[in-house]
Amino acid sequence: MPLKQLLCLMSLAASATCRCYAPNPAFPVPSWPNGASTLKAAFKDLEKQYDLAIKDPKFENTSFSIEVTSKTGTLWGYHHTASNLNPARPGDKDVSTDSLYRIASITKTFTTLAVLYQHAAGNLSLDDPVTHYISELSSPNYILPWKDITLRSLASQLSGIPREFAQSDIWNSIPDPTSIGLPPATGEGLPSCDEYNYYKPCNRSDLLDQLKTAKPVFAPNQKSTYSNLNFEILGLVLENVSGKNYSTLIHDQIFSPLNMTASSLTPPNDESHAVLPLMPEGEPNYWDVDEGVQNPTGGIYTSSADMGKYLRYILTHYNTLATGVNWFHPVSRGTGPHSFYGMPWEIFSTPDLLPHSDRPVTFVTKSGGLPGYYSHIYLLEEYGLGISIFVGGNGDVFDDVHTPVTTDLIVAAEAAVWEDIDAIYTGTYIPTKEHSHLNTTLTLSTSPAKGLHLEQFISNGTDVLSTDLFSDSTASEWHAQLLPTLLFANETSQQGEIYRVLPVLSNLPPASKRPVWEDDCVTDVDTVTYAGKAVNEVVFWHGEEGGGLVVELPAWNVSLQRVVDEGRGMVVQGVKVDL
Structure with a gap:
């Protein structure tokens, strides 16, 4: 069963189509200084x-x-x-x-x-x-x-x-209330302070x-x-x-x-x-x-x-x-x-x-x-x-x-x-040394429309985005977007940014052309687990193992390191590898 359909079944409050667009928050809170x-x-x-x-x-x-x-x-x-x-x-x-x-x-x-x-x-x-x-x-x-x-x-x-x-009563401001159709009034019982008495407190x-x-x-x-x-x-x-x-x-x-x-x-x-x-x-x-x-x-x-x-x-x-x-x-x-x-x-x-x-x-x-x-x-x-x-x-x-x-x-x-997110997160990730035997790669892309999202995810030779786990048979255009939870795997040191992957429809039709219930969407982030771990959990570790960015996928039992193109080579954890 596709993950998105499973999300709908798991959330009784969701609409029949379970169509969600542009989740929020889309990025960690910026550090403007x-x-x-x-x-x-x-x-x-x-x-x-x-x-x-x-x-x-x-x-x-x-x-x-x-x-x-x-x-x-x-x-x-x-x-x-x-x-x-x-x-x-x-x-x-x-x-x-x-x-x-x-x-x-x-x-x-x-x-x-x-x-x-x-x-x-x-x-x-x-x-x-x-x-x-x-x-x-x-x-x-x-x-x-x-x-x-x-x-x-x-x-x-x-x-x-x-x-x-003691304020906002037009009895104080209109000399002749009858000029606007109101009957005369004595003001009996009104307060004797603020606007009723020359702004006496x-x-x-x-x-x-x-x-x-x-x-x-x-x-x-x-x-x-x-x-x-x-x-x-x-x-x-x-x-x-x-x-x-x-x-x-x-x-x-x-x-x-x-x-x-x-x-x-x-x-x-x-x-x-x-x-x-x-x-x-x-x-x-x-x-x-x-x-x-x-x-x-x-x-x-x-x-x-x-x-x-x-x-x-x-x-x-x-x-x-x-x-x-x-x-x-x-x-x-x-x-x-x-x-x-x-x-x-x-x-x-x-x-x-x-x-x-x-x-x-x-x-x-x-x-x-x-x-x-x-x-x-x-x-x-x-x-x-x-x-x-x-x-x-x-x-x-x-x-x-x-x-x-x-x-x-x-x-x-x-x-x-998005310029900062692109510089920090976008790129291809390959297994760290302890998982180098796996045929696994992950590619992240960034755009203002789609946010930070999975462009490709190959797990030990399998294209995960084309399997039932992530594919959505009810929509032709969707993407796997990363939603920051603003939590950390290590809250004490504020290390290990935790994200969740959500299937998101890519194009929201104009309001005049979509059914009333088209954009009904309840928040449901903690969805499918595998062996007790959230399938959609992604953890980013900054500065680990020589200063590079490492992605941990707990349910997949793998850690991946970011690679950066430099000319005819790649930089992996600060070490250049010739291509």
Whole structure:
């Protein structure tokens, strides 16, 4: 029976045809400090694009900062200073990596990280109802079903509670509601803080009082919908379990350990690199607005330099923050077919970015906005990259700012990755000295469309790719692609990269020409075994036996060494052999 058909039978959830395309991840996470030079041309191109973009008059009142980081350091940045600044309060006149912005709702990720820390320490549980930590919510005076709302629900935007309690009410902004068809309203029962009282900060009592009359948008855990209230409540939980106010807790748990020395929850003074956009007449500058009890949802001030430290930490710790939690995993669907909610991430996965592959690129993001400030962070687990964009001024420029660095750069990174993979892995492999009696060879090829794949595999004289083990009678064009598991045979020394071979269809028909279920595919990597060993397991050993690359095939009980053509000879493990 062909391996691919066997895969289908072994996975009851698979479609009848079991057609899978472009598996992900396709390569190990790149180490950009060792190959960052491959992105220099892309960065120069980005600079040209931004140099041209800022000539548009809409950038005259707008400053912005963009930075790209890898797991180990900043790779590139671009900073623009508005040509029009407020003469009475200009703020930073030369925007740089140290310039400070309000990042608004990106603060939610800091709140969630603090909750994860408290969960890992045993001070709270993500799956406890919020009533365990805020006793007032157990009162029958509250309409919302708090006993069914967990901390995980809140952090994942799955609580079903309303979005706001003291903002975004047009009663504050429209002098005559009847002009748009609304009836007159007295405002009785509305809060007396934030937008209802000249931006007086709301406190804990204000929040809890307003929650008494709040009604659900959805039942708990039914569907994610954006809510700032979720994180204001989590802020109260953090204060209760830690005994510290929110600002002190975030400083002690996150800012200080990560050396984010410029970050705070109170407004830095104007001379401390403050980005102060020139606001339209009559609009407040939100730099000085105290968020009060709403700080956990949007109160942080930071620089792109500090944000780079934060993104590097997340890129290297997202799967180790708390037992059983991968911080990059989605928890529910958004409204769009490619959009998902995380905890509290906004996740976008698109198959339309890469020019030679339908493999989706996934952006784990968080956005934020206050009047005059617009921010976005992007984490790309597969590429080991983090991007931050902070804008102070005209929000209409955001598309011009974020599109090049999140599209052109990723396409360039993809090309650079395959150049490296080709140089490291592509070639013919023959048996090592202990297996030299075997008539066995393996040839690996690389392309952006097919990834790293088996071009040929002869095992002791048998063409394995033409046997029932790998052949697929249901498709004429398929290839045996190597999928990195990101694990090592020796985890201690991080040696022995483990891959799995998967049969993959080579050509994905256009969406308009394929049946609805054509691209239904569940992940099923651990499939057929032989004598207890995975038939599709491949282990790469770098630098073994004289410095060459060795491939181990455990189920086939053979190790193969890479050979490299040099003129009329071959180099095998560093020793030239004449042909």
